[in-house]
Amino acid sequence: MGGKAFQMTKGERAFDIFLYTALTLIMIVTLYPFLNVLAISFNESTDTVRGGIYIFPRAWTLENYQRIFSYTGLIQGFKISILRTLSGTLLGLISASMLAFTLSRPEFKARKFISTFLALTMYFSGGMVPMYILMKDLNLIGTFWIYILPGMVSAFNVFIIRSFMDGLPFALQESAKLDGANDFMIFYKIILPLCKPVLATIALFLAVGQWNEWFTTYLYNGNKPHLTTLQYELMKVLSSTNQGSGMVNANDMARQMAQISPESIKMAITIVVTVPILVVYPFLQKYFVGGMTLGAVKA
């Protein structure tokens, strides 16, 4: 910066004070709900009903967590969610990187056709009902595969990886070719290792999407207890009062809350559903900030 060359004027200082205050407020507003949920999850559930818990538990206990982990639906949901996230991310990465690689080869004859074919899917979709009927005809309803297969290829991810690959020096591929490597070997041995940053970004996108998705379970697998995911289990617990059909007024709500699932239990489940994905992102932050902006820099 210019150092002392430009004295800070009164206006400048006021601007700085405003800036730091505003951003601190934004941080508080962003963080508070999470801290509140955390505090309630560690609070005795009968004590929680009295209200007034903000960011510290009043009657500290681990009982809520003990109780939810003895609930088999949750453990099962955890397993399915993890399996779904891992396999969905892996298959999504494989498909997107392979397609991106073939599209990054200027001499590939089918390249233009495939790009257009993929790009169109970003603008048109059949909608919910035709998709539902297709799933029914393919006998995917009530199976684990419905979580993974329909959304496996994403045009958006393909194009992001592809634009990263376009930035790699082409000479690497040429020399490998002279050494007798075939296209698949070039992809696997040379291109993939160089694509680590963009692959990490896409992996994060895919994993977040898979972990957080609840609608597929709601629509297709809701009556298959062995296939329901964590998000769906959470939704059931939360909606037992929020969206309960008989909810008329506040007193009714309070009564239901006490009967069905205490607030603290709900918040403990919320934490269990949220924490796994929140632990990952700070580590991948440097990648996704770069990955998100990749297109911007190129265009």
Next chain:
Amino acid sequence: MIVKALTENGVTANESVTPRPPAKRNSGFWKSVLQQKYLYLMSLPFVIWVFIFSYVPIWGWLMAFQNYKPAKSFGEQKWVGLDNFKELFHDERFYLVLRNTLSMSVLGLIFGFVVPITFAIMLNELRGSIFKRTVQTVSYLPHFVSWVVVGGIVYKTLAIDGGIVNDLLMWLHITDEPIQFMAQGKYFWGILTASDIWKETGWGAIIYLAAITGIDKELYEAAKVDGAGRIKQAFNITLPGIRSTVMVLLIMNIGHLIGIGFEKQFQLQNNLVTDYSEVLDLYALKYGIQIMRFSYGTAISMFTSVVSVILLFTANGLMKKFTKESIM
């Protein structure tokens, strides 16, 4: 910008990199397929995939012109012409749902641009400090949380017994008794928009921050010499500097005006506010799948898709004409 890079590179840009080999006879085609067999092997399975899961459902649009009965095969269905659409356009509920959809998406469009851009400009004013990194990391947090969780959080925050918003309002004596935010339709659009801002502002700012970083630093130095303060600099250098990023994202979002999805509405709604919370996709879900009126549901989805594409092309065309920015 991402999308610009995507579609342009994807479809046309690289055509100029290598000149096409002169056209040969058919044997040449098979020869090249053989030569590029690995490339075909690596792409064709996924192309077939996309065909099945993305193109076959579009074929399903034909159902909108039938009286589809799940028990019969496609050929045996009864064709009814535009009957489903006629019914749709005569349904009062449809106009209510359309109103909700447009209101919430226009609110989302306005605030979904203003807030992240403002946030990005504010962040940019902090130069590389720990504070800046902390604010940024914290701001991404809600993006990684599902709408199920956000729904729970919103209900908790706005609750009448111990929700922080009502506690604050009463502590400040703005209101004497807690407001039932979630039980009154008039608050729904605001609550939904605010939740969306809370969840996505930090994430949305990434792309603007990157664009700001790309602005020539000398412009700021020059402005400083001319005596422009930081607010003036933001308006005269930063904002024009990210104009093309904003335009491209704007065109994309206009294309999504009517197809905003239903995730947030689904998680935040309850039976007391459906007149304000129901959007087109929820309406399609209700009619199309839950009460098994497949053809009617398809007609709703088809209407949404077609209007989206028309909006996208119109926005793109207008922008191209007036600002020379476009995504296609």
